[in-house]
Structure formats: structure tokens, C-alpha cells
Amino acid sequence: MAVVQQDLIHRTTREVTKMKAAVIHEFGDFDVLKVEEVPTPEPQAGEVLIKILATGLNRLEDYIREGSIVPELEWPHILGADAAGEVAALGDDVTGFAIGERVIPQPGFPTDPADYETRPGAATASFNLPGLHRPGTYAQYISVPARFVAKDTTGLSPEQAATLPMALATGVRAVRGVGEVKAGDKVLVHSGASGSGSMQIQVAKALGADVATTVRSSEKAEFAKSIGADLVINTREEDFVAKVKEWSGGQGVDVVIDNLGGDVLPKSIEAVKPLGVVVVFGFTAGPETTFDVRSLFFEQKKLRGTMASDIEDLEWGLEQVKAGRIKPLLDKVLPLSGAGAAHKLLSESKVKGNIVLQPWAA
Numbered sequence: 001m002a003v004v005q006q007d008l009i010h011r012t013t014r015e016v017t018k019m020k021a022a023v024i025h026e027f028g029d030f031d032v033l034k035v036e037e038v039p040t041p042e043p044q045a046g047e048v049l050i051k052i053l054a055t056g057l058n059r060l061e062d063y064i065r066e067g068s069i070v071p072e073l074e075w076p077h078i079l080g081a082d083a084a085g086e087v088a089a090l091g092d093d094v095t096g097f098a099i100g101e102r103v104i105p106q107p108g109f110p111t112d113p114a115d116y117e118t119r120p121g122a123a124t125a126s127f128n129l130p131g132l133h134r135p136g137t138y139a140q141y142i143s144v145p146a147r148f149v150a151k152d153t154t155g156l157s158p159e160q161a162a163t164l165p166m167a168l169a170t171g172v173r174a175v176r177g178v179g180e181v182k183a184g185d186k187v188l189v190h191s192g193a194s195g196s197g198s199m200q201i202q203v204a205k206a207l208g209a210d211v212a213t214t215v216r217s218s219e220k221a222e223f224a225k226s227i228g229a230d231l232v233i234n235t236r237e238e239d240f241v242a243k244v245k246e247w248s249g250g251q252g253v254d255v256v257i258d259n260l261g262g263d264v265l266p267k268s269i270e271a272v273k274p275l276g277v278v279v280v281f282g283f284t285a286g287p288e289t290t291f292d293v294r295s296l297f298f299e300q301k302k303l304r305g306t307m308a309s310d311i312e313d314l315e316w317g318l319e320q321v322k323a324g325r326i327k328p329l330l331d332k333v334l335p336l337s338g339a340g341a342a343h344k345l346l347s348e349s350k351v352k353g354n355i356v357l358q359p360w361a362a
């Protein structure tokens, strides 16, 4: 028998309880996001039902909503991978969690128990990202396998904690795991005021690296400086390749975390030193590019992709947060009904750090 939080609405075999969620019934502009009542998920064996206290947003959801990631979804669809909440109910066979305990679900995980311990989990056939392959976090509840629920002992408010999961855990994987950044390295992180970039800077600093970053406005330059970037380059005014070469004594940096792609990626390859690593993380500046292959092999540079993260990345990141080495960057809080407005801000690059929705706010 599942253990259920007292205030969670009673179920009978005939009654399906409802929750509020921001759903989409079709791809399209910001106004396709609508708050509706949908069935509350029921925790299956091995799952934890989480009452979501705050939902974090990511650029990815803007792409999914407009229809540029997958050609179809099951409608209505609930977007969102990030949440902070508390345990509302436990499915059969779940131990080690208490009702009401603060938790953070891992943003993306294998769903076949046979794949639970495979790393990276995102390379398994059963990998699921909430908000893409299964119902997401723009809702009042989500049910997640207990193996992929992290305990939240950071002491942060739910709104602050909800800014973290995807940006933090993917940042840990990109910088620490794939980029193998170590103390003393010189690292270039693009778009240092973005949700992902701002976390990647902090992860690199927590590892003891010196960090340069790019932005496109003086306001974002101030922000990037305030979170610890050692060198901030406004690419509307300066060439980042020349600046990081000068900063690194002419050689180039050890690692570039490239979350922009497009025309920026060839320049990132130029900016890294011989034998250095360019980590391909995103494509905000475009999904396609061309470059001279000789720029890689003459100097034995490495081009590595990274996607998603594992629960160990999230847990390592949360330890850094608890120790005060990484800070959540909460820009705005809106009610669930503000999901469309939040997507507009994201798509216009008007967010510094992260934007959060409150599923229980009126």
C-alpha cells in the first residue's frame, strides 16, 4: 500500500484526483500555455510523489513549446524538468524518505530499472526527460523513481532551489565531467549571465579554475562579474578570441564550454589551446555551423558533446551550494499562470540566471 500525505485528496478506484498544471495542446506561440486541471499522478511502485513548491524554467522548454525539438507530443503536454518540493506520497517498496521531506527530482533519468546504474544515464534507451518524454514540472505534483530523487538539505527557499537542478547538474557534468576542468585551468564559458552559463561559471570557480565569459550587454557584464567571472567580454564591443588569447598569455584557454553553437563554435575552437577541449553544450546561436577541420587536428584539439546529467552531478552540485561555493540565481518568480509570460522573457534573452513559477499561487 502506498503511504499518502494526509492533505492529499482521497482516492477511490473510481475517483481520479486533479491538480493544476500549465499545459500545451499544440506547438505555437507563448499563449499556447494554459493552466488546466489534469489528473494527479499516482506514485507507482518504487516512485516518490513530489508536491512541487516551485518550478524552474529552462530555454529548452521554449524550444519544445514552439515545436523545434520534437515533431509531435502526446496532448495535452506538461512542460518542465526542474522542481523543488516535498515528499507527498511513497509508492510501494520505497524506503528512506519521509512524508514532507524537502527533495529535488533529478532532471532526466533512465526509467528501466536495468538502466538505473548506467552512466551517463542519458545514453541509455530508457532515458526520459520530464517535460519532453513524460509529464513535466509545470504542475502541482510529479511522480519520480526514488533512485532519482535527491534530498534537499541546502536550506534554500523552494523558489531558490528550483533554479538549480538542470543548470547546476548539467553544468557539473559539462565542466567537471566532460571538460575535466581542474584547479588552475583557464576556462571560457559563453553567455555568462544565462541560466546555464551562470552555473557553469560557478562550477568552474568551485573547482579552482580562472574563468572568462562572454555577454552582449553591460548590464549582463556586471551580473557575470558579480558571480565570480575573472574576465568578462562584451562581444558587441570586443572579439572574444583575441581577448582570451591575451588573457592566457597567447596560448588559448584549457577548456571552452560552448552553449551557443552556430557561428560561435568555430571561434571557440580557435580560442582553445593545443590539446584543449571544447565542450559542445547548446545551440542558442544556431544548430548548424562550418569550420576548417584542420583547426582541430593540427593542434590535436578535442570537441566533446554533453547532454543532460546524472543524479551524482546534481548531488555534487548541491553539496557545493550547501558549502556556499555555488549560489542560486533567482531572477523572477511568477504564478503558474505566468508560464507564457516567462517563456517570452526567456526567448527574448531577458532573464539573468533563472525564472521560477509557483504552482500553488493564485
Ligand SMILES: NC(=O)c1ccc[n+]([C@@H]2O[C@H](COP(=O)([O-])OP(=O)(O)OC[C@H]3O[C@@H](n4cnc5c(N)ncnc54)[C@H](OP(=O)(O)O)[C@@H]3O)[C@@H](O)[C@H]2O)c1
Pocket: 058, 059, 060, 166, 167, 170, 191, 192, 193, 194, 195, 196, 197, 214, 215, 216, 217, 220, 259, 260, 280, 281, 282, 283, 284, 285, 286, 306, 307, 308, 309, 346, 347, 349, 350, 351, 353
Ligand atoms: N547539454 C545540455 O545538457 C543542456 C542543458 C541545458 C541547456 N542546454 C542548452 O544550452 C543553451 C542555453 O540554455 P539556457 O537555459 O542557459 O538559455 P538562456 O538562459 O535562455 O540563455 C541563453 C543566452 O544566450 C545568449 N544568446 C542568445 N542568442 C544569442 C546569439 N545569437 N548569439 C550569442 N548569444 C546569444 C543570451 O545571453 P546574452 O544576451 O548575454 O548574450 C541568452 O541569455 C540552449 O541551447 C539549451 O538548449 C543544454
